[in-house]
Amino acid sequence: MLAAKRQRGRDMTAALRALLTIHRATTIPACWGQASHPRSMSLWEDGLHLFRSAVGVVLPAPLLRRAMALKTDGSARLVVGDRAYPVRRNLYLVGFGKAVLGMAAAAEEILGHHLTQGVVSVPHGIQACLQQAGMEEMLLKPHSRIQVIEGAKHNLPDREALKAASLIRELAEGLMADDLLLVLISGGGSALLPAPTPPVLLDEKEKVTKLLASRGATIQELNTVRKALSLLKGGGLARAAYPAQVLSLILSDVIGNPVDVIASGPTVYSPRRAQGCLQILAKYSLLGTLPKSVETVLSASDPSAPEDDSHVCNVVIGSNSLALEEAKRQAEDLGYRTLILSAAVCGEVSRVAKFYSQLIQLVCLRVAGPDEAPRRDQVRGHLLKLAAELAIPDLALEDSLNALQGLGSEQLVCLLAGGETTVQVQGDGKGGRNQELALRVALELHQAKATGACFFLRKYEVLFLSGGTDGQDGPTEAAGAFCSPELVGKAAREGLDVETFLSDNDSYTFFSKFQSGHHHLLTGLTGTNVMDIQVVLVRARDR
Template sequence: MSLLADQADMASIRQDAFNIFQAGIAAADPYQAVKRHLVPELFGSCSKVHLIAFGKAACAMAQAASEIIPAGMLADRGIAVTNYENVTGIDNVDVIGASHPLPDAAGLNAAKIIAERVRNAQQNELVLVLVSGGGSALIPYPADQITLQEKIATTDLLLASGATINQVNCVRKHLSRLKGGGLARMAAPARLHALILSDVLGDDLSSIASGPTVADSTTYADAIDILKAKGVWDQVPINVRQHLEQGMLGNIEETPKPGDDVFKNTGHTLIGSNAISVNAMLQAAKNLGYETKLYSDHLCGEARTVGPTLVAQCIEGRLQKAGALGEITLQNKPMALLAGGETTVTLKGNGRGGRNQEMALAFAIAAEQQGLTGNWAFLSGGTDGRDGPTDAAGGIVDRNTIQRMVQAGANPTELLENNDSYTALKTSDDLVNTGTTGTNVADLQILLIQPAP
């Protein structure tokens, strides 16, 4: 094969991977999801509707809802809180920009406005809550005696420790007035219904945006155990430790649990998820002529080990699926191995990057070291368009990635060890840049393999 033909094939397979990724993002379009699920029957005999939206998809969701809520029923103006990059103007809705992944003062002020609005809702009124990923950071409302900076410090420690999203949310719930069912408690006795776009694998409603409208089964003791298990308990601000200890002793009210009366008038509708996006990718890959296989619908673990594990299984020619889904046998035809999930990164260095970029870099290094043959491309990206504290959604690597890095004077292994995947992938022109997407249903992975001739 000529060099030009080889380059054309590589460009083609990389474009296929990106198109499949975009199909997954499109399936999580929040505007269309609200349009499909917000039915007139939901408003019933309510005299007023209080529209509250928060998360990375808040603007698109609020726009759709404002077009559906019957004329004259909207109480005051709606409120939508989203990350700064996703702020857009909406008629009859006050849009507030706030920081993500670490909260800021703008988010705190927005949370206070939401709390006041919800507390004022009356028994014959509906509080319509539109929830999407990122809500935990965007509406911080620390419990008494805890400052926003102390909560930020605690969240920062957890994120750097490699804690899972469920572990982070457990702690957040017990440091917050809104999370862990707190918003539902404030809304009672008004009716409350939430439309939820899930960024959590398995779609546990109590974990999405830290579950502000649903019951919480975790406890103060659980939060303390997580901080100790991750080795950060002694680094957490003293006020946070004291608050959690007082809660464990029963001196501070627990989050509302399943069966609590505050949930008698609440309801929820799941309108989008990672699983829906993975299914859309499977169909898109099939339409492009690939033999499609689901590698995992719950991809998790350390990003830098998940990538090499996938490479090793490709080399062996058999891919063990997650759970009890059986095995995949690689065939002598173009194949698409697809996954959805959310891995973690334990910070060891001071570089830049995110879990998707780290996984892509680790995959490329392992593929080079282990000799993965054929024409292949691997893409890992966040559906929100932002991977970690960077402007990239993730990374896309191929069999020439490491060569490009080395020729540019970069050391891929050293950069990985320093958690500097962003620099590595930028050097080889392998960053995935989509811009902010206005949605968030966790991460998506695409591995395309064309067998060697």
């Protein structure tokens, strides 16, 4: 398993499994929209439906069409929000990220002959995957004005991504004041725009990034260092395009949607902050391993930003929150009392797993009688302590718990959250943060149930799901995994020790041992990326 952002590394050609395309699966059967939940539908089916629905609403083409329009009444102009840009075949396009190919296809369709030229940097193998999956609408048409370069195999910078970055920089530097540069950005953009600041070489920059990722650095920390060692990140692309107008449309894969962090902020002016980079490198004990070229760049003065950055406009058009809101609507249609906990769940997976376990136990204890009040208060106390330690942004936990207290035992409950956890690599196994989180939640629930600490778990069906919206979790074809409190006991009866798999970070192999197909979340390539989604479903067992 790989840590933090490295967990997302994968070979794009491995995506073709299971479902044909996720967006075609978002059509809801009529019976699923009824207020009363049919008992014939399993929690697994509900969870899969909610995940599909969440991803379907953040597919790149629909997002782009909602975000911008070409108005041709009178003089032609590109309209985004309350801004209008005159266009007269002065429009250029660049892009980088996992969802950018679909965004570019939609953009070219909208812009027509006003688009003069474009270059996009996209993941290795993505065109073949989309074509084989029948996702033709995410592919550019023949004779497109946009050049496509595939690179960043396993989500790591490589020579092809460097070539794409050089072409993007060349295009930007050739623009004039009357030109408009449309920049499309999505998750994975950092690896696809890797041009290092001389004298740093690509291999040297990659070495530093991989070392940070392997030690559990956050995406914010990774991007801080990336920006300091990059020509185009940290506003470098906007500098290259000056004085042309720059309009960035962004599909966010970062908690809180900070535009200076997404893909390391290529169109957001920011200083290099060498001192901050050194502090991050010191935190992970890497100062003594830096190449000389990296030391040279970090000791140099920061490049200055133009006095006026009014030529740049950054717009976030899709995010994890948007996906969660759609999942909430679908869950409510299925009859669930639904709460969105946060779109910013973060932290090490073992701690996040404990948080979810305590939360699920509290949901099952919500209608316990007076004799269970001490146990309920104890679980609530543990939960609040964990929440404080994790410091999850926008987590209205007290309000959520109060809302749950008024629900009866027969009420279906759905809890939704999103974000991005991290894993500290200890073994050589295969998996991703979502699969490991699901397996750790299963272990926590098993232990609570086995010790009798929460016998109320036995009265409810519980499902936990965690999945990456890009359709892949770590270097695997799985997007994530499902679990229940019964999973660990079932594994033990088959001679599988969960803790052994976890110690080797081998969650993928564990879930692969089950032939039912109801443990791995297999979606195939989605063509989008807005971090991860977690779903908790709880309903009373049939009497």
